[in-house]
Amino acid sequence: MIKLLLRKFLQGLMMILIVSAVTFALLGVAGGDALSQLRDNPQISEATIERLRSVYGLDQPLPVRYFRWLSDAVTGDLGESMYFRVPVSGLVWARALSTFLLGSAAFAIALAFAVPLSFIGVRYKSTTIAAFVNLLILVTASTPRIVLALFALAISVRLTASALEGSSPVLFWLAALALSAPLISVFLAQLHGELQRTMREDFIKLARAKGLSESTVILRHALRPALNPVLTIAGLSLGSLLGGSVIVESVLGRQGLGTLMVSAVRARDLPLVMGIVLFTSTAVWLGNALGELLQAVNDKRIRDLGF
């Protein structure tokens, strides 16, 4: 168990180091920064720009800048946003909260589809329900979030004119629904498939032989082992949620981590871009680790294996 955690921790650390270094290098090699746009302004002399470059440490060689950034980042200081003129970490935390709420709602929606539908599908072995489940998996998997978000926008515009305030609950749930579509697909496919597989196991036969009702057999005996792969997928889906939030938030005008990333890219605000990349890769790693941890909590076999 501890070995598992330690390995996950080291893997994550490696991943974050590699990703931040690669992003930093790319940003550095391409040579663009917030100051290069100042060059287009005839009012600002080349000398001023040079002075600003040394103020922000942009005249240092790339590895020096990276290690300076990294040692600051370890202490939680991600530098100052060049566009918003506030510390990056505060900005990222504030926006991440909004995205976290949206992501949790999307998660809840996906589970609310996957668990009851899988249960009904396995409990009543009807071909109609199976066909419906398969259709839902196909449709949710192949409807892109940007399309769903735009449809949601069109619907909310049709419904009311006032639904477009960013804080309206209608818009929040529409955004969550658009964000959850791919999750519904993977959760449903995994859980339904795994539940069907589990129902053929010997211990299910035993539970039935004890005279338990079919519903009890599913809920008390089959569901828990079948949840294992879903937990892994759930942990892995954090990355997809964060990526999807960029689009959904932009289309529906929500202030979150995704829209922050877009404005950072547009302003070429490199400290902010680096901060968000660091934050999301850390979050993705934590999500993965949490998924495996939950799996170990859920399943004693994995705990005992101890890998």
Add this chain to the structure above:
Amino acid sequence: MNEHLSRDGFSRRRIDRVAVFGWLIVGLFALSAVFAGFLAPYDYSAQSRFEPSAPATAIHFNGLTPIIYSRRVEDPLRRTYTEDTSSAFPVGFFVRGYSYKLFGIGETNVHLFGIRSTSGIVPRINLLGTDQLGRDRFSRLLYAVRFSLIVTMIGVLIACLVGIAIGGVSGYAGGLVDTFLMGATDAMLALPTLILILGVRAAFPLELPMTRAAMLLLLIFALTGWAEIARLTRGLVLSLRQREFVVAAVALGVSQTRVLFRHILPNILPSLRTRAILLLPTFLLAEVALSYLGVGLQEPEPSLGNMLTAASDLDQLRSQPFSVLSPAIAVLLFTLAVRLIGRSERAQGI
């Protein structure tokens, strides 16, 4: 047993039909990309001051000939139009209009349909209405499909080449190289791709001319999209290395490159093809997202992404949602078609 067999056969035939449907849609997309100039009645950047944000042109019938009427702005603020029914303009086929290059070589000016000019002022036929600058949305959509598909397909090709190289080396070399390369692959797979893509995009100037923007998109796709292919290639190479024919080739003293290219690569290509097809919608969506956010292909060239920015005009979205969201519907159709193809290929165990 017997029932099992027949059911299997039935499901395979049914899945094939679904795949045919998918290929049909993809084929239609390819055709409209190739013949965009012929199918589009107007130049994608030709503006019309008289008809900004107009709804789709109503097509009437005079007997069997389709006709349209010219339109006048009724209320410039709410952008409503009235038809002037005094003179009718017949819709003609194989009409001469602006010139374009067919297949990028022969210059011609014949279009599938349009309004035959007889007098001075000829109304324009806008099947999907016009955008805020009065440009014909239908023509723009056709060219958008062309631009987006070209970028997507070249992107998939490049990402595949990079992925095959990395995965092949990783699987064939093994050891420390393998550990390092697969570590990088796992990191790539775990990260939110769109955030990574945006991060890379931040390094380059915001406003780019068409070709440079397309090159940049391709570079970004190659940098971020190779991981899946690399992972798959490595697994396939690892399993093939143990096979008798590869062992025999090595024992006969065939060079490593030759083993890789002549014996291993041909055997992994079918599996890679399926995965490459499934990468198409991923990259198309990345292009759509970047262009929608204003950091991909930019105006006046249309792409499926930058056409969708029109949806931020809420008045037009409310009055003509279908026209405004037609690029989104095209994206949806394409992803759905590719999914259907991929699903049937996987079911056949390719």
